[in-house]
Amino acid sequence: MVIQTVVMQYIPTNSYFYIDDDTGHGFLIDPGAEADKLLEIINQREFVIERILLTHGHFDHIGAVQELQQKLKIPVNMQKHGCFYVERPEWNLSAQTSQPIVLSDVEYLPDGSDIVLAANPDFRLHMVPVPGHTSDGCIYYSLKDRVAFVGDSVFQGSYGRTDMPGGDEDTLLQSIAREILTLPDSMTLLSGHSEPTTVAAEKKMPWYAPYLL
Numbered sequence: 593m594v595i596q597t598v599v600m601q602y603i604p605t606n607s608y609f610y611i612d613d614d615t616g617h618g619f620l621i622d623p624g625a626e627a628d629k630l631l632e633i634i635n636q637r638e639f640v641i642e643r644i645l646l647t648h649g650h651f652d653h654i655g656a657v658q659e660l661q662q663k664l665k666i667p668v669n670m671q672k673h674g675c676f677y678v679e680r681p682e683w684n685l686s687a688q689t690s691q692p693i694v695l696s697d698v699e700y701l702p703d704g705s706d707i708v709l710a711a712n713p714d715f716r717l718h719m720v721p722v723p724g725h726t727s728d729g730c731i732y733y734s735l736k737d738r739v740a741f742v743g744d745s746v747f748q749g750s751y752g753r754t755d756m757p758g759g760d761e762d763t764l765l766q767s768i769a770r771e772i773l774t775l776p777d778s779m780t781l782l783s784g785h786s787e788p789t790t791v792a793a794e795k796k797m798p799w800y801a802p803y804l805l
């Protein structure tokens with residue numbers, strides 16, 4: 593099951609619980625703020641979160657990581673270029689806020705990793721890099737559940753900003769076309785800041801046409 597929760601400190605961000613129905617174990621994706629709210633859901637529903645997965649290192653996706661990691665004592669995973677973001681408030685954009693964020697205890701994933709649930713090895717997510725919004729952008733998806741957590745690469749009817757450190761528009765559109773729009777049409781795309789969309793719907797957007805050859 594997927595549970596979407598909007599968390600907010602400076603701007604609202606979608607956090608997602610991706611939970612195995614059989615065991616109640618799962619992953620928490622992009623806990624951007626409000627650790628208490630996320631912990632309440634975990635406790636109330638008796639979830640066992642095995643890992644925190646990050647789609648990229650912007651402050652509004654990592655704001656609750658440190659507190660959750662301390663309380664839950666679980667690994668935090670992201671794409672390898674995430675080190676440029678989580679170690680530098682200027683890059684993760686928290687330097688502009690009253691609480692600069694630096695994360696030190698992160699395990700960087702090799703590109704193309706499978707993240708496997710310890711409680712049920714059939715339950716897993718596949719990670720591929722989708723750079724362009726940031727240089728560390730990645731998505732996590734399950735072909736079996738037809739769901740992809742796409743961070744700020746694709747939004748419903750739009751795509752992520754590319755005017756921040758490590759961003760590049762041509763790179764983003766290219767990597768979306770290569771890694772996301774080649775997934776099955778019926779795949780649901782769950783983003784950091786929009787309603788859900790699908791591969792089929794986004795493929796029709798005109799800005800991808802030059803990249804879909």
Ligand SMILES: [Zn+2]
Pocket residue numbers: 648650725744
């Ligand atoms: Zn972002």
